[in-house]
Amino acid sequence: MFALVDCNNFYASCERTFRPELRLRPVVVLSNNDGCIIARSEEAKALGIKMGTPEFKCRDLLKKHDVSVFSSNYALYGDMSSRVMRLLAKLAPEIEVYSIDEAFLDMTSFTRFDLQDYARHIRQTIRQHTGIPVCVGIAPTKTLAKIANRLAKKNPDYHGVCVLKSHEEIYNALERTKVEDIWGIGRQWSKLLQAKRIETAADLTVASPVWIQKHLHIVGARIQAELQGKSCLPMELVRPAKQSICTSRSFGRSVSTLSELQQAVATFAGKCAVKLRKENALASMLTVFIATNPFDESANRYWGTRTAALPYPTHDSIKILSAAEAILSGIFQDGMAYKKAGVILSGIVSGEPCSTTLSLFPEEEEPEPNRRDAKLMQVMDSINQRYGRSALHLASENTNSWKPNQANLSPNPTTSWNDIIEVKV
DNA sequence: TCTGGGGTCCTAGGACCC
């Protein structure tokens, strides 16, 4: 048996934890740059505010109902998430952290427990220790646990807990679940299935396996098997190493000069390098992209991107930044109003800079990886660890001209001494 | 006249997740 524990309206709940006066109030959280609605409290959902709506399109509604609007605060959500995950790790022998707000627990060994009781215990523990409300779904496969969790969330009578064990319970749940609400079935596949008159999860379990294999491939076949109660997706206890690392942002305003873009791209490259070193890894390829506003039909539109191989795998901020700058000057076009840029590291390998294979015929001026550079990065990271992110950074990293909008950013009471606040409960 | 069999790697495109 698998349990899926999923935090309710996670980002909105995080914000509310430190603002108890917002309990029972409509709360929304915006994406980076204060662009779209990406989390809503139940009260905000009830007002008809849809997920993914651009903020400016529902500004009147937000104002009319006095909705509390927050800029996204990932430092806060990340820390709250790790608190939830640490608690969950104590509540089950094995845990798979699936996303920032969800985890699977292995319930196989709980044969002598009442699963319903135990799920309630999980729920209460998380609530008491973090203030975050969660729902728990338990079933024989991960896909069914997802369905159970969804039912627990939708149905107030369930009080946040749904266990699917008997054939009847499972069949009932499948009949009540539309194909588009199944984990792994997205918009395209829903359309395809509906055209075939496969409308519910129950329909999908009895659909022709040959047809499924042909149109939904192995991924769809696995979903079908999981719905039938045959577990195909095991617990993944260790997070696999990253294959790519991306940092990108929309700009608070559009920028048009090369030097402004250089500052943005250098900043993103620097963030990528930090993430890379956190992974204990090296990157061998680097992509830079720059883009104009895709929604502005009247302006000149441009999407420039290029990937270059690094001379050898590295995690050195200095080398990554200068490679990014070189790519940027190759794709930059004058006279455009740029709205977004990003850097992607790929070809990621594990290991230390000096452990990798060097080029057989190195260029004359090509520096070899050396231990001093690696040491320098270590020092930089430890200083930043101690004195705060980007206490020490490269001079070309600069947020002056392109800084994203963050009008309603909450403090970081769990990660910053200066932000500790008194909460009256 | 006859023209095999068993592979890998890479990329682009399409789908999905949170």
Added chain:
DNA sequence: TCTGGGGTCCTAGGACCC
């Protein structure tokens, strides 16, 4: 005026190897 960010997996087809 204002529209997010960060990922993964799978398939097909082409190029290549012995």
